[in-house]
Amino acid sequence: MANTASAKKAARKIERRTEINGARKSRMRTFLKKVEEALASGDQKAASAALQAAQPEIMRAAQKGVLHKNTASRKVSRLSARVKALNA
Template sequence: MANTPSAKKAARKIARRTVVNGARRSRMRTYLRKVEEALASGSQDDARAALKAAEPEIMRAAQKGVLHKNTASRKVSRLAARVKALSA
């Protein structure tokens, strides 16, 4: 348990940040799930629209520190490749 006032304050800050990051992560995963569902349905138009909505969310998560920048870029790249492959 935190003993010093600064450690107690740090613990409060971490708790608040954890809640915020959890919400951001959940929101991002929701958008990812929508892209996955669109890919599974086989509709390229739906998949393209879902990806267009998901990409800013993924990059926002990276910007806010929920994901690493390279991880976010990799996710977007792989999703885009899968959406592109639907037409082939």
């Protein structure tokens, strides 16, 4: 347990940030799930629309520190490749 005032404050800040980051990660996962469902259904138009909505959300998560920048880019790249392959 934190003993000093600064350590107690740091613990409070970490708790708040963890909650916010959890919400961001959950929101991002929801968008990813919509893309996955559209891909599974085989609907290229819906998959493309879902990816267009998910991409900014994934990149925002990276910008806010929830994901690493390269991880976010990799996710977007792989999803867009799958959507493109669905069309072919």
